[in-house]
């Protein structure tokens with residue numbers, strides 16, 4: 001927004017109607033080329049929170065397109081405010097698994113980032129964890145050939161379970177995870193490292209199983 005211009009509700013609406021995706025249908029696949037106005041490799045941040053990580057990454061890589069998916073309205077709004085400052089970032093308010101399964105076209109994503117997914121530490125809540133067999137299959141279908149799923153968590157038990165699921169699925173190869181300086185630091189990573197928590201990272205590359 002030009003300096004000195006006031007952000008009226010109307011103006012905010014106009015701006016966010018481009019930045020925040022409101023899909024025309026909950027069952028039709030999105031068209032990334034139409035959404036971003038160009039064809040470019042697509043990165044998706046699942047549970048993008050306030051969008052700080054994605055905004056920093058999109059700023060670093062102007063040649064790529066970046067989509068943040070988040071279900072909490074207040075965080076979507078914060079992410080949209082950041083996205084409005086650049087051309088290559090959009091935000092979708094939706095449940096991540098649903099969006100990947102039903103809205104993202106197959107083989108359309110170069111990389112997924114899943115940073116600090118809710119760990120649901122209590123045993124009786126663990127079925128709410130987003131990473132499960134189905135989730136990995138769905139991510140696999142949405143990834144391009146050799147596409148990457150990057151995961152970071154401070155929760156060792158969740159990390160161990162994710163690694164086990166990935167190994168059992170045989171849909172992914174384990175990559176050497178990028179170092180902590182290779183990507184921007186997300187808001188939750190900042191929060192966890194400030195308490196001295198250890199961060200566990202996993203990088204999976206899509207492979208095609210031998211038939």
Ligand SMILES: C[S@@+](CC[C@H](N)C(=O)[O-])C[C@H]1O[C@@H](n2cnc3c(N)ncnc32)[C@H](O)[C@@H]1O
Nearest residue numbers: 047048049070071072095096115116186187188
């Ligand atoms: C612990 S925070 C991490 C936020 C951000 N990735 C970061 O690292 O700063 C988890 C985020 O994922 C969102 N979230 C959790 N489950 C989700 C789901 N199934 N679909 C969409 N967003 C989800 C939460 O609302 C929250 O903003």
